[in-house]
Amino acid sequence: MAGIAKEIVTLTTHTLNDQAALGAQARGDLTILLMAIQTTCKYLSTNVRRARLLNLVGVAGTANVQGEDQKKLDIISNDIMCSSLKASGKCAVLVSEEIDEAIMIDDERLKGKYCVVFDPLDGSSNIDAGVNIGTIFGIYRVAEGSKGAVSDVLRPGREMVAAGYCMYGSSANLVISTGNGVNGYTLDQGIGEFILTHPDIKIPERGKIYSFNEGNTLYFHEPVTKYLESIKFPSNGKPYSARYIGSMVADVHRTLLYGGIFGYPDDKKSKSGKLRLLYEGFPMAFLVEQAGGLATTGTTRILDIEPTSIHQRVPVFLGSRDDVNDLMSFYKSE
Numbered sequence: 001m002a003g004i005a006k007e008i009v010t011l012t013t014h015t016l017n018d019q020a021a022l023g024a025q026a027r028g029d030l031t032i033l034l035m036a037i038q039t040t041c042k043y044l045s046t047n048v049r050r051a052r053l054l055n056l057v058g059v060a061g062t063a064n065v066q067g068e069d070q071k072k073l074d075i076i077s078n079d080i081m082c083s084s085l086k087a088s089g090k091c092a093v094l095v096s097e098e099i100d101e102a103i104m105i106d107d108e109r110l111k112g113k114y115c116v117v118f119d120p121l122d123g124s125s126n127i128d129a130g131v132n133i134g135t136i137f138g139i140y141r142v143a144e145g146s147k148g149a150v151s152d153v154l155r156p157g158r159e160m161v162a163a164g165y166c167m168y169g170s171s172a173n174l175v176i177s178t179g180n181g182v183n184g185y186t187l188d189q190g191i192g193e194f195i196l197t198h199p200d201i202k203i204p205e206r207g208k209i210y211s212f213n214e215g216n217t218l219y220f221h222e223p224v225t226k227y228l229e230s231i232k233f234p235s236n237g238k239p240y241s242a243r244y245i246g247s248m249v250a251d252v253h254r255t256l257l258y259g260g261i262f263g264y265p266d267d268k269k270s271k272s273g274k275l276r277l278l279y280e281g282f283p284m285a286f287l288v289e290q291a292g293g294l295a296t297t298g299t300t301r302i303l304d305i306e307p308t309s310i311h312q313r314v315p316v317f318l319g320s321r322d323d324v325n326d327l328m329s330f331y332k333s334e
Contacts, residue, residue, distance in 0.1 A: 008195055009195065009196040010185075010193045010194060010195055010196070011034075011038055011174065011176075011185045011193070011194035011195075011196070012035060012038075012193070014183065014185075014196050015031050015034055015035070015178075016028075016031060018178065018180070029090050029112060029113060029114065030090075030114070030139070030161065030162065030178065032088055032089075032090055033085075033088050033090040033091070033112070033114055033116070033139065034162065034176065034178075035088075036084045036085055036087065036088035036090070037084070037085075037116075037137060037164075038174060038194055039084060040080055040081050040084040040085075040135070041135060041166035041172065041174055041187075041194075042172070042187065042192065042194075043080055043084075044077055044080060044081075044120075044121070044135060044166070044168065045166070045168050045172040045187060047073065047076065047077070047080075048073070048121075048127065048133065048168040049168070073121060073124055073127065074098055074120065074121050074124050075098065077120035077121040077124075077135070078096050078097075078098040078099065078120040078121075080120070081096065081118060081120045081135070082094060082096065082103065085116055086105060086110055087110070088112070089109070089110045089111075089112055090112030090113065090114050091105055091110075091111075091112050091114050091115065091116055092104070092105050092111050092112055092113065092114065092115055092142050092146075092147065092148030092152070093105070093115035093116075093142070093148045093149070093150070093152055093153055094115070094116055094117075094118075095115070095116070095117040095118070095153055095278060095279065095310045096117075096118055096119075096120060096279075097118070097119040097120065097276060097279055097311075098120060100311075101310075102150050102153065102310055104148055104149075105148065111147075111148065113141055113142050114139055114140065114141055114142065114161075115139070115140040115141075115142060115148070115152045115153045116137055116138070116139055116140075117137065117138045117139075117140075117153055117278045117279040117282070117283075117310075118135065118136060118137040118138070118279050119135065119136045119137075119276070119279045119280055120135055121133060121134075121135060122134050122135070122136050122165075122247065122248055122249050122280070123246070123247035123248065123249060123250070126246060126247055131169075131245060131246065131247050131250065132167050132168065132169030132170075132245070132247055132249065132250035132253075133167075133168055133169075133247055133249065133250075134165050134166055134167040134168055134247070134249030134250070134253075135165060135166045135168075135249075136164075136165045136248070136249065136279055136280055136283050136284070137163065137164055137165070137279070137283060138157070138160045138162070138163040138278070138279060138282050138283040138286065139160060139161050139162040139163065140152060140153055140155060140159060140160055140161065141161050143155075150310065153278060153307070153310065154306075154307045154308065154309075154310070155306075155307070156303060156304055156305060156306055156307075157277075157281070157282030157283075157285055157286055157302060157303035157304075157305070158286075158303040158304060160179075160282060160283070160286050161178065161179060162176065162177065162178045162179065163176075163177055163282070163283035163284075163286040163287055164176035164177065164283065164287065165249050165252070165253070165283065165284070165287075167249045167250060167253050169250070171186050171187065172186070172187035172194075173185070173186055173187075173197075173198075173253065174186075174187070174194050175198070175201070175253065175256070175287060177286060177287050177290040177291075179290065180290075181200050181201075181290055181291075182200070182201040182256070182287055182290045182291045183196060183198065183199055183200065183201065184196075184197060184198030184199075184201055185197060185198075186198075198257070201256055201257065201291050202291055202292050203255070203256055203257075203259055203288065203291040203292050203293040203319065203320055203321075204258070204259030204320055205259070205292075205320055205321050205322050206259060206320050206321075206322040206323055207240075207255070207258055207259025207260025207261065207319065207320045207323055208238075208240055208241060208258075208259070208260060209240060209241050209242075209243045209254070209255070209258060209259070209260035209261075210228070210231055210240045210241075210242060210243070210260055210261050210262075210263070210323075211242075211243055211244045211245070211251040211254070211255065211260070211261070211262040211263065212224075212228065212242075212244060212262075212263045212264075212265075213244055213246070213264065214228070214242070214244070216267055216269070219267035219268040219269040219270075220265060220267050220268075221265065221266070221267060221268070222330075222334065223298060223327075223330035223331045223333075223334050224263070224265050224267075224298075224327075224330075226330050227326065227327045227330045230326070230330075231326075240260065243260075248262075248264075248275065248280060248284070252284050252287075252288070252318070255288075255293075255318070255319045255320075256287065256288065256291055256293075259319065259320040259323070260319050260320060260323060261317060261318070261319035261320065261323040261324060261327060262316070262317070262318050262319055263316065263317045263327070264315065264316045264317075265298065265315045265316075265317065266297075266315040270313070272312075272313040272314070272315075273297075273313045273314045273315035273316065274313060275313060275314055275315075275316050276311060276312065276313055276314070277302075277305060277307055277312045277313065277314040278307060278310055278311070278312065280316075281295075281302050281305075281314040281316050282302065282303065284316070284318060285302040285303050285316075285318055286303065288318045288319065289303065292321065293318060293319055293320055293321055293324065294318065294319070294320075294321050294324035294325065295316070295317070295318035295324070296317050296318070296324060296327075296328055297314060297315045297316070297317070298315060298317060298327065298328060298331040299328070299331050302314065302316065302318070
């Protein structure tokens with residue numbers, strides 16, 4: 001029939017095929033872990049869509065380590081993610097935005113060789129406005145000789161073995177990299193499977209869109225204000241378009257597909273930046289670089305940063321290679 005795909009590739013099939021291509025050294029543990037994450041994303045997608053009906057919207061009366069009010073759905077999403085990852089039997093350490101300390105898996109029957117860092121529901125404050133929100137995650141392999149410790153995640157992002165996010169909106173889109181490019185999958189609610197819809201994502205070398213919270217312009221440092229001026233008032237008479245949503249997952253997803261630049265810099269108010277390095281900055285930088293783009297603080301490659309704490313913050317600029325290089329030129333000339 002016209003309009004119906006001749007070949008349907010699910011996330012499960014695609015991941016298993018990739019694992020098989022690795023040969024004898026592949027044990028399948030990472031595949032099982034990714035399957036646990038996709039199951040979590042399916043469950044969260046359903047809860048996000050029904051949040052208002054289930055009375056999951058609103059403040060729960062608690063705050064996370066950053067001092068931000070936790071929403072009911074934040075807590076539920078965190079519990080679901082932690083339970084699913086523990087049950088996979090492939091994790092040794094878990095780090096969540098919603099929990100002050102790292103979680104150590106002590107039960108030897110459930111302990112594995114991977115560490116997962118994650119933001120269970122990024123952008124949840126936007127849910128009532130119908131804005132896309134999502135889950136962000138990064139995966140490390142436990143260091144040689146370690147049985148699972150905080151030090152296993154306090155490593156540069158370049159040492160991650162996988163990263164991804166799932167965006168919940170008009171559809172549920174799961175974007176993953178295991179270090180060999182980036183692939184995007186869309187949840188087919190009818191069969192309950194993530195289907196490969198965006199194979200081998202490549203970010204354009206230059207885009208036409210910028211995503212910055214210009215409400216903070218008063219606090220921006222000079223390199224950022226000069227860069228923004230250069231793309232809003234360019235000599236070629238073709239200014240960039242502003243497309244800031246306020247959900248990191250949604251803004252980065254658009255940047256990955258269409259190019260341009262996403263920026264959340266440090267400024268006079270947020271001196272260390274606003275985004276969290278381990279479970280926001282690293283995974284998104286990993287994906288963007290795997291798609292052919294760049295990710296920087298303005299002066300330093302994000303994936304080369306040595307973390308000092310699990311909730312550390314970081315300035316972030318990521319996107320098309322040419323656009324990010326233009327931004328960095330303003331820092332170099334400072």
